[in-house]
Amino acid sequence: MNILYTLEQTVGQAKPYEIVVAILIVVISTAALFFLYRNVINHLRMERKERQAINKETKAIKEKKEFKLFSKNKIVTSSNLKDRINEDIKQTKEGDLRILYSIDIDDFRQLVEKYDQKTIDKITSEMDKRLNKFSDQKNISGxxxxxxxxxxxxxxVNNExxxxxxxxxxxxxxxxxxVDDISVTASIGVVVFPYDGIDADGLLKNADLAVYVAKKEGKARYHLYSQDLIEKERFNISYYEEIKNAIDNEEFLLYYQPIVDVKTGKIIGLESLLRWQHPEMGILPPGKFLNVMDLTGDITWFGLWGFERVVKKYSDWLKEFRIRQLFISINLSPKQLYIDDLARKFYDLTSKYGMKPDNFAFEVLDYFSINKNHVAMTNLHEFRKYGFRVAIDDNGDNFELADHMQDVAANIYKIPRNDLLMVMDNDPLSEDIYRVVKAAKDNHKIVIAEGVENTEMIKKMSEWGVRFMQGFYxxxxxxxxTAKEMVRKSPWNMDTFDEYTK
Structure with a gap:
């Protein structure tokens, strides 16, 4: 009662404009509280929707990652496939044996590069279904x-x-x-419980080693793990896995070495070289990884993968500035040349980026190791038909290249660095080397001297009529x-090498 009386008394004593102000304050405060309340409610609703969307997306990703994997009696997923194997191992009795087959699709990276994700998913799904159809109650597969x-x-379990x-x-x-008439093969590593591992992880680790050996022996086969493989191949298998991961992590870099015309000072070509930016060992040259890829046969898709990056980079340069006559060379190993229709695969990559084949040269390693192979020689002739340049640097054990130069499907002959060193040392074989060089020039081949390190080498090669050179000099x-800037503006001109080429 006293409070009401006080309020009435206060209002009664207040001036009219003070009452209006008080009312406005109350109205504004009420409105502010209303809008604040509405904003808080809307914010909470939005947060709830975002959480629902995130949960939905997370569930979808999880479902996508956990491919359905089949056994005869129940469905398993990639997240519990190893758990199912370990569960069976726990129930084994003394003397029980189990076999684990680790099945790796050959050249899978090449499929990933060639097809979209939808097609790749279809391939893995069909493989899943095949294993399911092949399965019975005596296995777990997926x-x-x-x-x-x-x-x-x-x-x-027995050997049979x-x-x-x-x-x-x-x-x-x-x-x-x-799926699109695609054919695939697989390399399989075989391990036996308990001899080769006492749990799923241990078995898989050794199975991976056996898979590596199966690939190394030619792919499309299985290999049984044995203890002696640890000493022979353990380093290689870990290195092999590192290399495959390096591709996903984009650790491989393109490097270039210029090929120079000493008469004009212009760069006529670049030899492309891959380098591996290893996270622990720094920049590694090709010799540190290409031999491992070559042993497993993965050099085939790896070569195509590397070539596409060379083509794309050249295409990017052409969009930035004008490039006159310039070719980029890429090394080809014998194993690559044994692949049917290889030339067509490379041609398709140049077409993909709108590039001309004569912008690229393929340097064939160990020519006389493949010159009797029908597939390899067909590929070389196909390369030339498509318009690619082909280079060789193999003279043969007895310099027989000089007598067969006109039959070689190559338009470039490269004088190997070792041959150049022999010439500079006045080795008795210098006459044979000169005979090969002369045969190349007589058959209108471009001759390039590799490994040029000093001005004396430039002088000697110039005396032999060789004007195209590359090397650390x-x-x-x-x-x-750096290569792009060199191509844009050559560091040399027509006068640079005058005193050495007269």
Whole structure:
């Protein structure tokens, strides 16, 4: 009562404009509180929707990653496939044996580069279904990750069963796919529990080593793990996995070494070289990784992968500035040349970026090791038909190249660095080397001297009528940006080498 009386008394004593101000304050405060309340409610609603969207997306990603993997009686996923194997191992009795087949699709990286994700998903899905169809109650099978599938056998184990299942699994994989008429093969590593591992991880680790050896021996086969492989191949397999991861992590870099015309000072070509920016060992040259890829046969898709990056980079340069006559050379190993229709694959890559084949040269390593192989020689002739340049630097054991120069499907002959060193040392074989050089010039081949390190070498090669050279005297292999600037404006001119070429 006293409070009401006080309020009434206060209002009664207030002036009219004070009452208006008070009312306005109350109205504004009420409105502010209303809008604040509405904003808080809207914010909470939005947060709830975002959480629902995130949960939905997370669930979708999880479902996508956990491919459905099949056994006869139940579906398993990639997240619990190893758990199922470990569960069976726990239930084994003394004397029980198990076989694990680790199945890797060959040249899977090449498929990923060539096809879209939808097609790749279809390929892995079809493989899954094939294993499911092949399965019975005595195994666990499924897609573990990427290009890897597992087949775990829980029946009676003996050498005959191991071989029989290996052959059957190869047949299952090798059947033509229903997806775009794609054919694939697989390399399989075989391990036996408990001799080669006492849990899923241990078995898989050793199975990976056996897979590596299967690939190294030619792919499309299985290889049984044995203890002696640890000493022989353990370093290589870990290195091999590092290399494959390096591609995903974009650790490979392009480097270039210029090929110079000493008469004009112009750069007529670049030899492209891959370098590996290893996270621990720094920049590594090709010799540190290409031999491992060559052993496993992965040099085929790796070569195509590297070539596409060379083509794309050249295409990017042409969009930035004008480039006159210039070719970029790429090394080809014998194993690459044994692949049917290889030339067409390279031609398709140049067409993809609107480039002309004569912008590129393929340097064939160990020509006389492949000159009797029909597929390899067909590829070389096809390269020339498509318009690519082809270079060789193999004279033969007895310098027989000089007598067969007119039959060689190459328009460039490169004098190897070792031959150049012999010439500079006045080695008795210098006459044979000169005979090869003369035969190349007589057959209108471009002759390039490799490994030029000083002005004396420039003088000697100039006396032999050789005007195109490369080597550390001109430049070490340089990164992309440095090479681009060299191509844009050559560091040399017509007068640079005058005193050495007269």
């Amino acid at each position: 897609h573990l990750e990427k290009d890897k599938f597992l087949y775990y056998y829980m029946g009676q 069963v191991i071989a029989q299942l290996g052959d059957q699994l190869l047949s299952v994989v090798n059947e033509p796919l229903k 001109f430049s070490q292999p340089v990164d992309v940006d």
